[in-house]
Amino acid sequence: MGHARAALLLSALLLPGCGAVYTTPLVRQDETARVAFVEVELTQATVAQANLLRYDPRQLPGAFYGGSRLSATPVAPPPPQGRAVPYRLGPGDIIELKGKSLQSTSVEAEFRLSDSMFQLRDDGTIDMSGIGVLRLGELTLAEANAALDAILTRERIDPTYRIEVAEYNARAVAVDGDVGAPGLVAITMAPLTMDRALALRGGLRVEDRRTASVTLFRDGQSYGVRGDNVEVMSTVVLRDGDSLVVDEGRTRSEERALFAGRAQANAEPRDHVYIAGEVATPRTIEMPLARQLLLSEVLLGGGGVPPITGDLSQVYIIRTYGHGNSATVYHLDAVNVVNLALATRMELRPQDIVFVSQQRLTRWSRFLSQLEPGAIAAAVNAVR
Numbered sequence: 001m002g003h004a005r006a007a008l009l010l011s012a013l014l015l016p017g018c019g020a021v022y023t024t025p026l027v028r029q030d031e032t033a034r035v036a037f038v039e040v041e042l043t044q045a046t047v048a049q050a051n052l053l054r055y056d057p058r059q060l061p062g063a064f065y066g067g068s069r070l071s072a073t074p075v076a077p078p079p080p081q082g083r084a085v086p087y088r089l090g091p092g093d094i095i096e097l098k099g100k101s102l103q104s105t106s107v108e109a110e111f112r113l114s115d116s117m118f119q120l121r122d123d124g125t126i127d128m129s130g131i132g133v134l135r136l137g138e139l140t141l142a143e144a145n146a147a148l149d150a151i152l153t154r155e156r157i158d159p160t161y162r163i164e165v166a167e168y169n170a171r172a173v174a175v176d177g178d179v180g181a182p183g184l185v186a187i188t189m190a191p192l193t194m195d196r197a198l199a200l201r202g203g204l205r206v207e208d209r210r211t212a213s214v215t216l217f218r219d220g221q222s223y224g225v226r227g228d229n230v231e232v233m234s235t236v237v238l239r240d241g242d243s244l245v246v247d248e249g250r251t252r253s254e255e256r257a258l259f260a261g262r263a264q265a266n267a268e269p270r271d272h273v274y275i276a277g278e279v280a281t282p283r284t285i286e287m288p289l290a291r292q293l294l295l296s297e298v299l300l301g302g303g304g305v306p307p308i309t310g311d312l313s314q315v316y317i318i319r320t321y322g323h324g325n326s327a328t329v330y331h332l333d334a335v336n337v338v339n340l341a342l343a344t345r346m347e348l349r350p351q352d353i354v355f356v357s358q359q360r361l362t363r364w365s366r367f368l369s370q371l372e373p374g375a376i377a378a379a380v381n382a383v384r
Contacts, residue, residue, distance in 0.1 A: 027316055027329055027355075035320070037327040042342050050330060051347045053322050058271060060289045061259050064252075076224030079216045079236045084191035086140040090170025094119045095126070095136070095144070097161050117166065131155050141165070141189070165189070173238045175201040177246035178212065187240055194225070194233035197244060204246055211249035218242050271350040273298065278310040278358045287350065295332070296343035298354050305356050312337075314357030321349040 027039065040046050089095070097116035118126040124137015134151055136144045145163050152161070171187040180202015185192065194214065198204060204227055206212040212227030218239065225232050227246070238244075250258070262268045271287040275298050287293045295317065299305055305312060313335035320327045334340045348354075 027331075035325070035327050037318075037329050039329045039331055042330050042332045042339075042346065044342065044345075046330070047342055047346050050319075050328075051345075053349060055292070055321070055347070055349050057287065057291055058269065058289050061255060064256060064259075076215060076222045078232065079194070079223035079225055081235045082237050084237050086142075087165075087171075087187065087189045088138050088140055089120060089124070089136045089144055089165070091120050091122045091124060091137065092169030093165055094167040094169065096164050096166040097148075098164060120170070131157070171240035173197050173240075174243040175246075176243065178205050178248040179203065179246050180205050187238070192238045194236045194238060194244065195230050196234075197238055198233070198246070206246070206248040208249075211251070213247050213249060215245045215247070216242060217245070273348050273350070273352045273354065275354045275356075277356040279305055279356050287348070292347045294344055295346040295348060295354065296340065298348065299343055299356075300340075311357045312340075315343075316353075316355045316357075317346070317348070318353040318355060319349060319351075321351050 029037070029039070040050075095118050097118075118128070120126060120136060123135075125133050125135045127133050128151075131151060132155075134147060136147065139147060141163060148161070148163060165188075168186040168188045172184040173187060173192060174184055175197055176182045179198060183201055185197045185200050194216065198214070204212055204214075206227060209228035210226065214225050214227055214233065216223040216225075216236070216238075218241070225236075227249075259268065263270075273285050273287060273293065274283070275285060276282045280302075285293075285298060299312075299315065305315075313333045315332040315334060317330040317332070318327055319330065330346070332339065332342060332346075334343070
């Protein structure tokens with residue numbers, strides 16, 4: 001009886017000196033819960049039901065599959081095919097007048113071949129000395145010939161002539177990237193296709209055309225085609241203002257190294273789960289790529305549940321994924337270790353929190369470890 005009184009006295013003396021001692025987190029359905037939840041006991045049926053919540057794991061890049069050489073698959077849609085349209089004259093174009101005789105039939109005007117080269121001004125006009133201003137901008141060659149015929153006839157000049165474009169400067173396509181000579185390609189009377197534009201700038205300068213991509217930029221949109229797909233490129237007619245960019249692409253090993261570098265810098269988007277409570281290492285865990293993450297991997301892997309201090313009868317998975325503002329708390333009672341088989345089937349979802357409670361003995365041991373030594377000594381002396 002004396003020992004019992006001593007113990008009670010020791011406890012009474014100790015408690016006031018303890019201050020704040022460790023308290024074990026619990027799953028409680030009371031006013032302290034800030035998130036509405038339901039608790040579900042894990043069984044074979046509830047595990048199957050929980051796994052029905054759809055989750056598509058993030059995938060590895062295509063560079064991790066196949067051989068050493070990566071076949072480029074442009075993410076942009078294929079370029080649109082279109083028919084050729086007649087060339088229209090524009091500012092900067094140089095035209096030449098050719099004919100048997102351009103001799104004036106009047107005394108007032110005379111037209112000589114030495115005066116037959118003209119460059120269209122910014123407003124699309126040319127000034128023919130002794131005849132006047134002729135507007136040719138945005139006209140086809142046939143329309144330009146008709147306009148010139150009309151003005152020469154009006155001025156009583158023999159219209160035995162034809163117009164030829166001596167130099168195309170008004171319309172062009174830009175070619176850049178891994179080609180022989182990046183630069184502009186003029187659009188002429190002949191339809192300018194993707195393959196012809198690339199050939200005129202020296203062709204693709206790549207190790208493997210299969211890994212290269214050719215991107216067409218048009219009116220704020222981008223279109224992609226693989227570097228070896230000449231069949232498609234030969235059917236795409238380019239327009240004024242289009243741009244072509246050739247990218248050599250990368251080998252699979254280069255793509256893998258880039259992915260590894262981005263992942264190490266935490267620049268790759270990943271999904272996560274968390275493990276907390278009585279575990280060796282409370283931490284954030286990256287979910288694997290291209291497969292599901294199982295509860296058993298988190299509980300029994302490195303940094304999981306210590307067998308001495310962790311209570312496998314009190315394992316919880318707190319899930320908010322797909323629940324809006326509420327949660328489901330799954331409880332696993334693995335005091336019978338056979339129930340750990342359920343953990344090998346339970347798939348985790350992003351943002352799941354795996355929480356493991358303490359053994360009762362662990363709680364008491366930590367309670368004692370937080371007591372102040374001075375309070376213990378004073379209590380012992382008082383009992384003595």
